[in-house]
Amino acid sequence: MRLSQLPLTTFKEVPAEAEIVSHQLMLRAGLVRRLASGLFTWLPLGLRVLRRVERIVREEMDRAGAFEVSMPVVQPAELWRETGRWDVYGDLLLRIRDRHDRSFCFAPTAEEVVTDLARRELRSYRQLPVTFYQVQTKFRDEIRPRFGIMRAREFVMKDAYSFHLDQASLAETYATMAMTYHRIFTRLGLRFRAVDADGGEIGGSRSQEFHVLADSGEDRIAWCEGDDFAANVELAPALPPTGTRAAPAASLARVATPGARSISEVASLLGVPASTCVKTLVVETDDGGLCALVVRGDHEVNPLKAARVPGIAQPLKLASAERVASELGLPVGFIGPGGLDIRVVADHAAVALVDFICGANESDMHLSGVNWGRDLPEPEAADLRDVVSGDPSPGGGGSLTVARGIEVGHIFQLGNKYSRSMNACVLDQEGREQPMVMGCYGIGITRIVAAAIEQNHDDAGIIWPEPMSPADVTLLVLNPKKVPEVTAAAERLYEELQQAGWSVLFDDRDARPGVKFADADLIGIPHRLVFGERGLRNGKLEYRHRATGEELELELGEVVAALGSRMLPAEV
Numbered sequence: 001m002r003l004s005q006l007p008l009t010t011f012k013e014v015p016a017e018a019e020i021v022s023h024q025l026m027l028r029a030g031l032v033r034r035l036a037s038g039l040f041t042w043l044p045l046g047l048r049v050l051r052r053v054e055r056i057v058r059e060e061m062d063r064a065g066a067f068e069v070s071m072p073v074v075q076p077a078e079l080w081r082e083t084g085r086w087d088v089y090g091d092l093l094l095r096i097r098d099r100h101d102r103s104f105c106f107a108p109t110a111e112e113v114v115t116d117l118a119r120r121e122l123r124s125y126r127q128l129p130v131t132f133y134q135v136q137t138k139f140r141d142e143i144r145p146r147f148g149i150m151r152a153r154e155f156v157m158k159d160a161y162s163f164h165l166d167q168a169s170l171a172e173t174y175a176t177m178a179m180t181y182h183r184i185f186t187r188l189g190l191r192f193r194a195v196d197a198d199g200g201e202i203g204g205s206r207s208q209e210f211h212v213l214a215d216s217g218e219d220r221i222a223w224c225e226g227d228d229f230a231a232n233v234e235l236a237p238a239l240p241p242t243g244t245r246a247a248p249a250a251s252l253a254r255v256a257t258p259g260a261r262s263i264s265e266v267a268s269l270l271g272v273p274a275s276t277c278v279k280t281l282v283v284e285t286d287d288g289g290l291c292a293l294v295v296r297g298d299h300e301v302n303p304l305k306a307a308r309v310p311g312i313a314q315p316l317k318l319a320s321a322e323r324v325a326s327e328l329g330l331p332v333g334f335i336g337p338g339g340l341d342i343r344v345v346a347d348h349a350a351v352a353l354v355d356f357i358c359g360a361n362e363s364d365m366h367l368s369g370v371n372w373g374r375d376l377p378e379p380e381a382a383d384l385r386d387v388v389s390g391d392p393s394p395g396g397g398g399s400l401t402v403a404r405g406i407e408v409g410h411i412f413q414l415g416n417k418y419s420r421s422m423n424a425c426v427l428d429q430e431g432r433e434q435p436m437v438m439g440c441y442g443i444g445i446t447r448i449v450a451a452a453i454e455q456n457h458d459d460a461g462i463i464w465p466e467p468m469s470p471a472d473v474t475l476l477v478l479n480p481k482k483v484p485e486v487t488a489a490a491e492r493l494y495e496e497l498q499q500a501g502w503s504v505l506f507d508d509r510d511a512r513p514g515v516k517f518a519d520a521d522l523i524g525i526p527h528r529l530v531f532g533e534r535g536l537r538n539g540k541l542e543y544r545h546r547a548t549g550e551e552l553e554l555e556l557g558e559v560v561a562a563l564g565s566r567m568l569p570a571e572v
């Protein structure tokens, strides 16, 4: 690809609308442009990256024995009514009407459509198991599209669906898909983790997410090096502390904490660590009442776990400050578990505390030296909190590490939720009709591009993992107008490299060397070759590796061979 022919506009300045590095760099390097909220146009360099990701995904899905299909992006409402999801999917679903006033939606996913396909095409257990996949545009009317293509409204997903006679067969394909995903993300050159996940509204039992590790990730994941435990923090159980609680040492006291509402304000005012305080949240119960949840000051309530406590409203709903004030007469910010008329559920770590600090249920006051059993009743204990780094692993192999991740893939065992509601059956060995057992497997193709940049960049720009770079090599020719022999020699090398199978981004623009160097760093091709007048006189050119900054002088005649020995193999 010749930069002299590509209308490429790059920016030095960080675009104001972009909050995270990948979004900034994708705009600055001319990979994508925003059309409207959550809608993006992919420019030539960006599209090359996307195509390389798609290719690796297709190769691995084909290798796993899945069959590629292409289903419509516009889906009839009737199918969604069959599963009941027309009403429950909510505002993420973009609904449209045709000229006959019939209802459709723009595909956010394709369980209904593929189950319809399966009930028409599959008759017998002999045709099973089978996996269909597609690489297709999806639309989700996200409440907050943000971070560029990371959370867009229109994006490209690889979605796959498997059909089985029984659970054992599903488990086998699910394991194959997990392995396939490991191969895909390894081949893409990304650092990632597979973790157990919540199935969410899609239903079903087992599910795992694949996360690219990056500090900007919206998810938090926990794993233990010493055992196989790995889960989204949403799900990871926090083990109760072992051993018995120490005896109270301090006596109960009232302390003035004027204006100190948050745990950090209270802790710094009193000069104590947050872990000696508790915070109390009032939430709604499923019969419309109220319940207090108590966690240690340095811990966070986990909404999924809390909502799973019997009697608590699902999804978790915080009681409004007005309701807490009017029904309980309590000032938000100074609530504590003592003397409340409502049910109190405390996290195991909060139950283990002695001599702790909590709100006094009176404005600008806290209590110190508080002890369960002595100053207030023993609470109901439950696992209510997010795990933190250093917590013991539920696998027993050591302690947990918690880090941020970007969800790039998700695999589910769906069971027969969709096949039952849509009556998608096959005949089994005895000739009886059986609803098929299903699995589904998604990969965020466009999101992978942003995730790769989040994980691989420096102050100068993107550092592409080789397998997804828009080109293998970038060749810069300095002052091409000045010395025609330099240009001619660079042209010959450009041809030679392409013939040897490398894709080359050839910067033959009539631009200043400083501009070319800056753009090369910004665009982030792994290998850079620079052709200048001085080098040509000595029959040499300069090589630089984008990731390590390593520089070499190469003989003109051995460039192709030298590059070959530095490249990563295409296959793992």
Ligand code: ATP
Pocket: 109, 140, 142, 149, 150, 151, 152, 153, 155, 157, 407, 408, 409, 410, 442, 443, 444, 445, 446, 447
């Ligand atoms: P998230 O939790 O990030 O909203 P999800 O769990 O709703 O995603 P899935 O239904 O599991 O998403 O979709 C499969 C994959 O599609 C996700 O793992 C993710 O990589 C990608 N994806 C989902 N929503 C978006 C989006 N708005 N923009 C880009 N990619 C997305």
Ligand code: MG
Pocket: 209, 407, 409, 410
């Ligand atoms: Mg998901």
